[in-house]
Amino acid sequence: MRKVRAVLASAVMVLGVSxxxxxxxxxxxxxxxxxxxxxxxxxxxxxxxxxxxxxDDYSCVWESRYRYYFLYA
Structure with missing residues (x-):
């Protein structure tokens, strides 16, 4: 259990830094x-x-996984 906790703590720290x-x-x-x-x-x-x-500016981006255009401004 102690090893699992140590691995999880390391994974959370790496994720936070990234x-x-x-x-x-x-x-x-x-x-x-x-x-x-x-x-x-x-x-x-x-x-x-x-x-x-x-x-001042905008862009329309196609997101194929959602099948919609997203307007970013």
Whole structure:
């Protein structure tokens, strides 16, 4: 039991360090602003957001595992 606990503790520490190293600073991270079935709808809302001043730039990213476009701004 002591060996299992030691291995689990090591795994948790490695996972925590790897998540900290891979984290993106909050200022550079894009925020999820919408989820769309059609690329054209994602583009329309992205352009609307730029025109309204909600964000400066956006990107529509296809996620095949979900089968949706994600709008990041």
């Amino acid at each position: 998540m900290t190293i891979g984290a993106t600073p909050a200022t550079a991270a894009a925020q999820l602003s919408g989820v769309f079935k059609d690329y054209s709808e994602c583009q329309r809302v992205g352009n609307l957001g730029v025109a309204q001043g909600w964000w």
